[in-house]
Amino acid sequence: MAMILEHLPIPIIQGPMLGVSGEALVIAVSNAGGLGSLAASSLTPDGLIKAVTALRRATDRPFLINLFIQKPATPDPADVKLAMEHLKPWRAKLGLPDQAIPNQWAEAFEPQFAALVDAAPPAASFTFGILDQQQVLALKMRGTFVMGTATTAAEAKAWADVGADAVCAQGFEAGGHRGTFLKDVSESQIGTLSLVSTIREAVDIPVVAAGGITDGRAIAAALAMGAAAAQVGTAYLLADEATTSAPWREAIAVVDDDATRLTRAFSGRHARGIENRFMREMRAVEDRIPPYPIQNALTQELRAAAAKAGSAEELSLWAGQSVKLARTGSAAVITENLWRDAQAALRRTCNRWL
Numbered sequence: 001m002a003m004i005l006e007h008l009p010i011p012i013i014q015g016p017m018l019g020v021s022g023e024a025l026v027i028a029v030s031n032a033g034g035l036g037s038l039a040a041s042s043l044t045p046d047g048l049i050k051a052v053t054a055l056r057r058a059t060d061r062p063f064l065i066n067l068f069i070q071k072p073a074t075p076d077p078a079d080v081k082l083a084m085e086h087l088k089p090w091r092a093k094l095g096l097p098d099q100a101i102p103n104q105w106a107e108a109f110e111p112q113f114a115a116l117v118d119a120a121p122p123a124a125s126f127t128f129g130i131l132d133q134q135q136v137l138a139l140k141m142r143g144t145f146v147m148g149t150a151t152t153a154a155e156a157k158a159w160a161d162v163g164a165d166a167v168c169a170q171g172f173e174a175g176g177h178r179g180t181f182l183k184d185v186s187e188s189q190i191g192t193l194s195l196v197s198t199i200r201e202a203v204d205i206p207v208v209a210a211g212g213i214t215d216g217r218a219i220a221a222a223l224a225m226g227a228a229a230a231q232v233g234t235a236y237l238l239a240d241e242a243t244t245s246a247p248w249r250e251a252i253a254v255v256d257d258d259a260t261r262l263t264r265a266f267s268g269r270h271a272r273g274i275e276n277r278f279m280r281e282m283r284a285v286e287d288r289i290p291p292y293p294i295q296n297a298l299t300q301e302l303r304a305a306a307a308k309a310g311s312a313e314e315l316s317l318w319a320g321q322s323v324k325l326a327r328t329g330s331a332a333v334i335t336e337n338l339w340r341d342a343q344a345a346l347r348r349t350c351n352r353w354l
């Protein structure tokens, strides 16, 4: 079980991406020799079990299930009302009616976790928080490989202390939300190069490098640093099997250099995406936005309506700092090309310097 990373024919993990990495992408990457990851945080416990069963049926290769570790949300009604006020003009522009308070803010973690243990997938990863020792053990006893996400060396040590099999060192460059759970985001802004090197020194478990790794050369660099594998998200955003919406794909196709920023505007938790009008104009009220998952639930309809209308300006265009390097094609071809380019880069480097 702890051998999953060592036995991957291609040391590339397709990063879990909520809204993007559904079953088709996971199967394609795993069948190509990498490790596909299903973003499962929005699934009900029943949905999670069904997804694992479907994946098992579709591939005999290992795959990974990813969950957000989060506490039940208990928002102050006044904060919710204010957040809804801020969203009103944006909703009106897209023809949406007055907003109703959502039935639930997010799926509860505990029942999801129980279903995960029951489903016993080959691998599981977690973000936004940490499991306790008993929870890690429960998964390991079922044969599930456990990987935590860390954005500081202290978070990596915490995951090693609870018995995780591996830790994903997720640098500041990464697209979407990051796993930060010990300190404030301002104290957790470490780039992938420093993070992988320092975490390698801090823990004795395998380290997976993530953040800004979007081409073969960066994968070669991660392996040269001693990472057991590279976790790449943005590199798969344009894959045929990814469920990335059409306006999001178009925004990536024409993206300027250095176009990503961090924002709380869409979800209430800092996340990296291509800057658009919503991010710019909501900046004025950003410190009054309620925390994740409240704002995330409140903007859900707005984002869905924007995707439907083909408008990228109100859409969360999550992407990492190297988004300009994202390529189109099938996930299998993307995986194979990334690995071929990484091997070529490693060979060139050895020939030049050894």
Ligand SMILES: Cc1cc2nc3c(=O)[nH]c(=O)nc-3n(C[C@H](O)[C@H](O)[C@H](O)COP(=O)(O)O)c2cc1C
Binding pocket: 014, 015, 016, 017, 018, 020, 039, 040, 041, 066, 126, 127, 149, 170, 173, 174, 175, 176, 177, 210, 211, 212, 213, 214, 231, 232, 233, 234, 235, 318, 319, 320, 321, 322
């Ligand atoms: C669109 C998008 C959605 C993401 N959703 C998740 C998620 O559901 N769970 C998670 O652990 N990480 C999530 N991430 C982070 C990725 O798994 C991965 O760590 C990250 O993309 C690596 O950096 P890169 O984008 O520069 O490759 C997401 C990233 C993106 C771009």
